[in-house]
Each structure stands twice: as C-alpha cells, then as structure tokens.
Amino acid sequence: MQQKRVGVVLAGCGYLDGAEITEAVLTLYFLERAGLQPRCFAPDRPQMHVVDHLTGEPTGETRNILVESARIARGKVEPLDRARMEELDALVLPGGFGVAKNLSDFAVRGPEADVDTELVRLVGEALSRGKPLVAICISPAILAAVLRKLGIGGARLTIGDDAGTAAALTALGARHEACTVDRAVVDERLRIVSTPAYMLGPGPRDVGAGIEQAIATLAGWLREATGAV
C-alpha cells in the first residue's frame, strides 16, 4: 500500500517572522509516526521582514521564505506554486507569525487580510476533492480568510481562547470554539481539524499533545478513505 502524502506549508523558520519551528517539527514527526509521508512547500519570495528572536526587533536583513523553510525541512522543500492536491492526500498548515506575515497579511490587516493566491488555490483544491486539512496555532484564522474567499461559511475552528483573534474568525464567517492546548477541534463536515498550539503554549509537551491529536484525527480520516493508511 502506497503511503499517503501530506503537504505541509512552511512560512519560514522562526516564530516571529516565519514558521513556528516546534510546531513544524512536531507536525513532521507525528505525520511520520502515523505512517504518513510529509512533503514540504513554501513560497519562493522574500519574507515580510526578519526579526531578531532574542530582542524581538526587526533587523533590516532580507531572507527568502523558501530558503529559510529549507532549514526545517533539511533542504526538502518545494515552491508552493508547484503543490497540487491531486498529488497529495491532505494539507497541514503549521503556525507562527510567518503565516500572518508571509502567507497572508493578517498580521497587518486582521479580518480584511489577503492570502497568498497559491495557498487559496491549494485549499480550494483540497476542499473540492474532500481532502482533509489541519490548521495549527494562528493558521485557522488564515484558513477562515480563505474559506470566506471561497464562499464557505460556518467552519468550526479554534485558535485557543484569544478574544481578538476569535472575533476575527467570526467576522470571517467561521464558528470559533474555545479549546485547550492539548486538544483539537474537529469539523467533520469540511474535514478540518485545528489546535491552538503556541496561541496558548507554554511549551513543546503541551503543544505536542494537541498536534498529536490533530494528526491522529487526520490519520483516521485517511484510513477511512481507503481502509488503511
């Protein structure tokens, strides 16, 4: 039986300007442990900015999202515009500010955000083919913006319990459900599972528990689809 292939969209390398590293690594770890084969993708263009993760201040440097994502993926990352859902069985969006800065402009515009056109296309392909989605940390907010663009309302999503971000999700037409860090919220209709991760934290153990549960839900859906993973 061929392994199921799961696209993982990375947004750089570092929670303040790219992908949240722990979330991305634990996603890849739990996917492999569930017998699923991750395939990483990232946009090939400059990050919105580069942040010094010791001070929290922008540095003025320029870095490329795909090249920095390659640090997490050990070089095995492809440009996002090459991703096709016909070659993938599911899609995972780890979090980090990069999702709100590099995959969208949610960090600047909130519920009025524009989202990367390739990501909109990819999520649309997944939904139209009934392929499941996992959204981690802040990604459910960006996913809500995509769903609005696609005219799909009422998705059950969580970003934990942050009132402002939850309000943005609601403004985008999704239904926010509060959730603890070690759990995940499941939308069975759309086949979307989301978990708060570092929207709540505090550390790898708790963040990992939620991601593990989200990936287990995904693996269950993929088993259902074929009788086995």
Next chain:
Amino acid sequence: MQQKRVGVVLAGCGYLDGAEITEAVLTLYFLERAGLQPRCFAPDRPQMHVVDHLTGEPTGETRNILVESARIARGKVEPLDRARMEELDALVLPGGFGVAKNLSDFAVRGPEADVDTELVRLVGEALSRGKPLVAICISPAILAAVLRKLGIGGARLTIGDDAGTAAALTALGARHEACTVDRAVVDERLRIVSTPAYMLGPGPRDVGAGIEQAIATLAGWLREATGAV
C-alpha cells in the same frame, strides 16, 4: 519536588551551519515529557558561516549563533558562558554541523579539533560532579575531543556507523560502538548516553526514537539521584 533542570547547548538554527533543528526540538519535547526542565544556551558570537539550506552553498551572510539559536528556543536562550553545572542537573548536546563548525572546529580539523572553551569547562563541571551528559548525532565526536582534553579515556560513545567519524572518536581515546538510529549507547561509568540521530536518519520518526530512548536513560539517572524526577 523541584523539577530537574537540563542544559541544552544549541549551535545555531539549521543542520548545515547550526543546530540540527529536528534534533533540538525533539530534545526539548522529550525532556518536557519526562518532567525535566530544559534551559537553552548558545555561544554569543558569529557563526563560522551561513549556508543556503536549499542549495547547500555558503551565502556570505553573517549571523550570530545565540541569535539564531533563539529561533528554536523562542527567545529563551542564554549565552553559553553563563551556564554553570551547579545550577543544572544534566547537559544535552544536540547535533548538526554547527557543533562541528561553531562549538568546535571538528569540521575542519577532525580529531585535532579545538573545542569552545566554555563547552570544555561545562562538560568538565558535569563530569566532576557526576552529572549526566547526552550527546546526539555528531556531538559525541566533539565530546570525545573534550574528554581527551580532560584526560578521560575509554568513554563508550556512538555516532552510528560512519567509519571515518568512528575512527576520529577512537583516535581521541573513546571506544566507538555501532548503533542504529532508533537506539542509544550508554556509558554507565561516565553517565554519558549517545544516539546517532541524523548521522543515520532518515527522518523525524527514527531520529525521534533514538532521542526518546536517550532522554529516557537520562531521566532514569536523574530519578536515581534523588528518588524522583
């Protein structure tokens, strides 16, 4: 009961010029899961170089080891020269080329390598106090260089099965034992556990199995030391 504190030495962020990210993250994850409290440290100086992880080529950029390590540690990383084994119960060295480029010059000089003087001091403090050490991936080779400097021979260590690196360990006075990626080699006398990780690979699941076993051995030693973790 106060949590045991475990120092984790990072060498940047990315396996070609810094810490191996998956190894570092899974170290922090398994430490927390074992009820241990990680405390990250890294040298505050420029990396040997910066490598584009997509092409494998040096970029000519300058990056600071401590600042890049902060991406993995979400800002919670201290300069290596502030680490004191009297404040820590154990020490973990994840791998990545950064260990051989930034914490030592093993990448250039092999068994003739010099090692960061603060790392030599810290390992010496650990050994003289009987505090355990975990060395992952290429780190056992650098640890062998430190042990030679400290006049300690015969340590049982593994870097997997790479003949050249194993020969360097032997040249440094250690005893190399071949080991699969999902296992760890234990030196009960010196309380050092090592696991090959990405010296063998191929991915997070297998690398994680070895790191999980190494951290379980560490947690066992720390429980012994006090009757509980």
